[in-house]
Amino acid sequence: MKLTRYHQDGKITPGVFSDPNTIVDCTSFGEDWNESFFENDGLNRLDTFLIEKRNKLPLVNVANVTLAPAIARPSKIVCIGLNYAAHAAESGMDAPPEPVVFFKATTAWAGPNDDIVIPRHSNKTDWEVELAVVIGKKAKYVSKEDALDYVAGYAVHNDYSEREWQIEKAGQWVKGKSADTFAPFGPYVATKDEIEDPNNLDLWLSLNGEKIQNSNTSDFIFNIQHVVSYLSDFMTLLPGDVISTGTPAGVGLGFDPPVYLKAGDVVELGIEGLGTQKQTAVKEQ
Structure with a gap:
């Protein structure tokens, strides 16, 4: 379904x-x-x-x-950072020895084709196509071998990020990840029986018609089973919770010089078997 x-x-x-x-x-x-x-x-x-x-x-x-967002607003949106080898390299960072974990505020939840609103004081709003995992039943201390039994399905998520707030300001990444509209989700959640191997899916993102992210989840540093199991050691994952599994190379931060969204830009993205999204950037007044 x-x-x-x-x-x-x-x-x-x-x-x-x-x-x-x-x-x-x-x-x-x-x-x-x-x-x-x-x-x-x-x-x-x-x-x-x-x-x-x-x-x-x-x-x-x-x-x-x-x-609208393909499922109702979840209790939490848990994100994995630097989870593609090529993206870690373009960010100038070593591949992490274990998953990098952060949250997005659930008020960032948005429909797949809603406008992306560049916050009033933002100068460095960036894009990140990501495979999202929807949890199907309460998960705590789950083994890697059993991890997929706790998955309901998969969807497209664009983990928008304000890089100045995320990286240049003191504190945690969450404030650079949580502005309104920063979590477009959908167009649908495909139940796990529809996706043969979530660790081998093509994903892409284009900016104003130019494809700038083009990869496959086989470049994961930590695959879906690892991430679900790992997170369940630290927190209870509730049914309907969303895990966003990281982005491949091609984000604006990785360009030289960096490229960030401006009003009127059009972002399109998709994942094999999970449909596509399209957002137009508008500046908050």
């Missing part, structure tokens, strides 16, 4: 993609795609619901709606 959500009649409606152009309206299922849904065997219940009701459910043309 490909879970999505969209704006309709002033509210967010849950749905499932039946093909690239069509969403099945799942309003009558009676639940949003949130922590409670994942915790209470929601994916299996939804599958049964669709088998029984699908021919009777309303269909929506994707072109006629605005997509």
Whole structure:
């Protein structure tokens, strides 16, 4: 299944993609795609619901709606830094001996095609195409061997970053990662049965039509199983939580001189099997 959500009649409606152009309206299922849904065997219940009701459910043309974040705002967005060998090199840093962990504020949550808002005092807003993992059940002290059993699915995430705030100011990275609209998510969450190997997916990002990130998750320093297991030693991962697994080479910080977003720039990105996003940069007034 490909879970999505969209704006309709002033509210967010849950749905499932039946093909690239069509969403099945799942309003009558009676639940949003949130922590409670994942915790209470929601994916299996939804599958049964669709088998029984699908021919009777309303269909929506994707072109006629605005997509919302593909799942409801999670309890936490946990991110892994410097997790691609080439990106660590372009950042002038050694590959880390263990995963670098930081958080994004959940208020950064945004739809996949929403405008990216450059904050009022930002001069160094940057892009990062990333594979996101959605947790399907409570995870604590999970082994690498069992880690994928705790995954509900995968999605595209753009981990926008304000580099001055992240790197040049004192303190932790979170303040450079958490501005409003800095976490576009979707267009859908593909359940894990749809993705044969999350550690071998092409991903890319273009700026104003020029492809500048073009890699594969096989360049991970720490693969999905490692990351899920590692994080579960330090915190309880709840159903619906999102782990963003790092970005490949090609971010603005890595150019010489660096390149950062300006109003009017168009960012497009995608991951094999997980769809695409498109954001236009606007400056906050």
